[in-house]
Amino acid sequence: MTPAVDGAPTPRPDSSAAADPLAPYDAVLLLSYGGPEGPDDVLPFMRNATAGRGVPDSRLREVSGHYSRWGGVSPINARNAELLAALREELAARGSRVPVVIGNRNWHPFVSEALRELADGGARRVLAITTAAYASYSGCRQYREDVSGALELLGAGEDGSTGRGREADAAARVGGAGGAPVELVVDKTRPFYNTPGMLAANTDAIVAAFNQLVADGVSADGIRLALVTHSIPESMERLSAPTAEERESGGVGELSSGGERADSVGFGSPTVTGRVGEAPEGVAGLAGAARGTSGADGSRGGLPHPSLPEPGVAADLSTEISYIAQHERLAEVLLEAVAARLGRRPQVDLVYCSRSGPPQARWLEPDVNDHLQALAAGRLTDGRAVEVPTGVVVAPIGFVADHMEVVFDLDTEARETAARLDLPYVRAATAGTHPAFVASLADVLAERAAVARGQDVRPESTTGTGPFHTVCPPTCCRPATRPPAHAPRRPPQIATANNPDRRRTP
Ligand SMILES: CC1=C(CCC(=O)O)c2cc3nc(cc4[nH]c(cc5[nH]c(cc1n2)c(C)c5CCC(=O)O)c(CCC(=O)O)c4C)C(CCC(=O)O)=C3C
Numbered sequence: 001m002t003p004a005v006d007g008a009p010t011p012r013p014d015s016s017a018a019a020d021p022l023a024p025y026d027a028v029l030l031l032s033y034g035g036p037e038g039p040d041d042v043l044p045f046m047r048n049a050t051a052g053r054g055v056p057d058s059r060l061r062e063v064s065g066h067y068s069r070w071g072g073v074s075p076i077n078a079r080n081a082e083l084l085a086a087l088r089e090e091l092a093a094r095g096s097r098v099p100v101v102i103g104n105r106n107w108h109p110f111v112s113e114a115l116r117e118l119a120d121g122g123a124r125r126v127l128a129i130t131t132a133a134y135a136s137y138s139g140c141r142q143y144r145e146d147v148s149g150a151l152e153l154l155g156a157g158e159d160g161s162t163g164r165g166r167e168a169d170a171a172a173r174v175g176g177a178g179g180a181p182v183e184l185v186v187d188k189t190r191p192f193y194n195t196p197g198m199l200a201a202n203t204d205a206i207v208a209a210f211n212q213l214v215a216d217g218v219s220a221d222g223i224r225l226a227l228v229t230h231s232i233p234e235s236m237e238r239l240s241a242p243t244a245e246e247r248e249s250g251g252v253g254e255l256s257s258g259g260e261r262a263d264s265v266g267f268g269s270p271t272v273t274g275r276v277g278e279a280p281e282g283v284a285g286l287a288g289a290a291r292g293t294s295g296a297d298g299s300r301g302g303l304p305h306p307s308l309p310e311p312g313v314a315a316d317l318s319t320e321i322s323y324i325a326q327h328e329r330l331a332e333v334l335l336e337a338v339a340a341r342l343g344r345r346p347q348v349d350l351v352y353c354s355r356s357g358p359p360q361a362r363w364l365e366p367d368v369n370d371h372l373q374a375l376a377a378g379r380l381t382d383g384r385a386v387e388v389p390t391g392v393v394v395a396p397i398g399f400v401a402d403h404m405e406v407v408f409d410l411d412t413e414a415r416e417t418a419a420r421l422d423l424p425y426v427r428a429a430t431a432g433t434h435p436a437f438v439a440s441l442a443d444v445l446a447e448r449a450a451v452a453r454g455q456d457v458r459p460e461s462t463t464g465t466g467p468f469h470t471v472c473p474p475t476c477c478r479p480a481t482r483p484p485a486h487a488p489r490r491p492p493q494i495a496t497a498n499n500p501d502r503r504r505t506p
């Protein structure tokens with residue numbers, strides 16, 4: 001129960017709960033990736049981060065080396081703590097009194113630990129928001145699966161969070177008795193790459209980086225902009241939104257078959273449907289033809305139509321666009337905004353960092369280093385000729401803060417590549433705790449709460465595009481397909497053949 005407002009004379013519990021802009025939620029969970037806190041954490045963290053996902057040992061050792069450079073401490077924890085503080089402050093300023101905590105996929109505090117803390121404090125209906133701005137399996141559905149897994153542990157009292165340290169937790173887990181079983185409902189917000197705050201923060205950062213290069217004496221009209229995001233497997237990109245065939249067959253019909261529909265009322269695992277995810281009242285009051293009350297085959301009477309679960313999600317799922325398309329749409333409005341501020345329109349490219357996985361798997365390219373190398377030779381990686389830039393602004397629009405990918409892949413590796421090529425290089429800031437960005441996160445939380453209160457909500461989008469879903473439709477955010485084990489091995493490190501010193505383990 002939400003505590004009474006300080007100083008108010010014995011308010012009725014209902015009135016204080018209704019006053020909270022996040023009601024009916026009684027807690028917020030900031031879902032993130034997690035990172036090691038010291039040298040001893042690196043290997044177990046890496047095992048968690050790669051568990052069963054076919055990342056080769058060589059890549060594991062390489063990335064462990066990145067963390068070792070910083071004494072085994074990932075910057076993600078400090079950055080998340082800053083974001084948490086800023087978000088708490090913003091929500092408090094809006095009159096919310098709900099607790100806000102961090103729960104991670106791969107390191108402490110794990111999602112189960114965060115949810116146990118919230119439950120112990122009396123929370124029963126939690127609203128989650130990720131530190132991933134774009135929807136794909138990694139940034140969206142996988143977080144919902146993390147929550148689903150944690151809720152199963154808590155529901156069975158098997159989370160082992162005794163509050164008496166790791167050893168006691170482990171002993172409790174072995175004994176099968178964690179905290180007391182507790183049933184929580186956890187909903188998630190939509191992706192937020194398309195919010196005004198994301199646009200404002202990145203516009204400010206890119207303009208500042210341009211101005212810095214110019215102040216360093218670089219000729220303004222030759223500066224090229226590289227927008228960088230996390231590479232994902234090509235199959236994860238293809239499956240991040242409905243495929244052309246799925247769209248053609250009309251999202252609705254396609255989605256009405258199979259057990260996947262259970263996903264529309266849960267966090268991705270049919271086995272926990274009913275106590276996880278969307279509480280029925282959370283979706284009941286939504287307006288419009290896009291809100292069915294049963295599946296197309298009528299077999300799930302009483303539940304919302306699985307394919308039409310969210311405000312702003314079109315019946316044909318046309319708001320569901322792929323990971324690349326999401327970046328491209330943000331790039332368009334971002335370039336408009338930057339051009340308006342700079343009085344010139346820079347040339348821009350979308351490139352990738354942090355490729356992982358086995359060498360025979362195809363991941364999104366070009367890699368930022370290969371891109372810089374091509375630019376210095378007067379072309380793009382596809383061979384098209386371009387003017388050699390006078391300098392590059394590298395803007396990590398795929399990351400909301402200075403994670404390891406940013407401080408290693410961009411501030412260390414790509415910066416070295418640029419230096420070797422004599423290419424002036426400035427890395428633009430990430431959104432971090434930019435006030436407009438934090439305000440947009442609070443807006444997205446408030447928007448989801450309004451949906452849960454049954455209000456008709458029109459999600460704001462600077463790009464005009466979604467996805468707006470808070471529960472992945474079955475044809476969105478699907479995991480990558482594995483390359484067949486017998487696939488012909490591509491030559492290792494093919495993307496770096498011209499750049500041998502890139503893969504030196506630091
Ligand atoms: C799309 C995306 C984001 C952006 C959205 C989001 O923010 O979620 C992201 C963020 C992050 N990725 C991170 C770290 C790692 N990612 C890995 C591996 C992978 N990432 C993937 C995708 C993404 N990852 C994928 C498809 C893999 C392959 C294995 C798998 O399918 O899971 C590995 C394993 C080793 C390696 O191969 O690199 C590590 C250590 C950190 C923490 C950094 C820090 O410590 O500051 C953060 C924020």
Ligand SMILES: [Fe+2]
Nearest residue numbers: 140141472477
């Ligand atoms: Fe999703």
